[in-house]
Amino acid sequence: QVQLVESGGGLVQAGGSLRLSCAASGLTTFNRHNMGWFRQAPGKEREFVAGIDWSGGTYYGDSVKGRFTISRDNAKNTVYLQMNSLKPEDTAVYYCAANLAAYSTFSEQRYNAWGQGTQVTVSS
Numbered sequence: 001q002v003q004l005v006e007s008g009g010g011l012v013q014a015g016g017s018l019r020l021s022c023a024a025s026g027l028t029t030f031n032r033h034n035m036g037w038f039r040q041a042p043g044k045e046r047e048f049v050a051g052i053d054w055s056g057g058t059y060y061g062d063s064v065k066g067r068f069t070i071s072r073d074n075a076k077n078t079v080y081l082q083m084n085s086l087k088p089e090d091t092a093v094y095y096c097a098a099n100l101a102a103y104s105t106f107s108e109q110r111y112n113a114w115g116q117g118t119q120v121t122v123s124s
Contacts, residue, residue: 002026002113004096009118012086016122020081022096022115031074032102036111037081039092039120049094050081053106063089086122093117 008020020037024030036051050070051059058070069082079096097111104110 002098002100004098004113004115006094006096006115006118009094009120011121011123014086014088014122014124016086017082017084018086018120020083020094020096020118020120022079022081024077024079024098027077027098027100027113029102030077034099034104034106034110035070035072035079036097036099036108037070037079038095038097038111039090040095040117041089041092044092046095047092048108051106051108052079054103057106059106059108083120086120088122088124090120091122092120094120 003025005023032054034053037049040046048061052070067085072079095117096115098113099110100112
């Protein structure tokens with residue numbers, strides 16, 4: 001069974017940085033799978049933040065381009081989200097997700113395994 005465990009959330013002042021990590025277990029072919037980060041703020045729909053495909057290609061939501069960077073370490077079965085220049089509107093629960101189909105074409109919608117989420121709060 002695939003498990004995704006996020007860590008690294010917390011409280012930070014506007015303009016600060018955080019790095020989120022997502023460790024995947026039960027996914028022995030981690031390097032073959034697209035991974036993504038999403039977020040959901042209270043009262044809002046879940047939003048695509050960033051994705052990285054199995055070949056290392058990266059994709060970003062418009063609201064985070066130039067501020068956030070997604071990366072992966074296949075040896076550690078881990079995907080990261082480096083968040084810089086944080087704004088109060090980045091406050092949300094951040095979720096890690098995986099597309100369990102190997103070697104898939106990247107899509108913002110095709111994810112079928114989810115973590116429990118980690119809270120990020122940015123104060124003004």
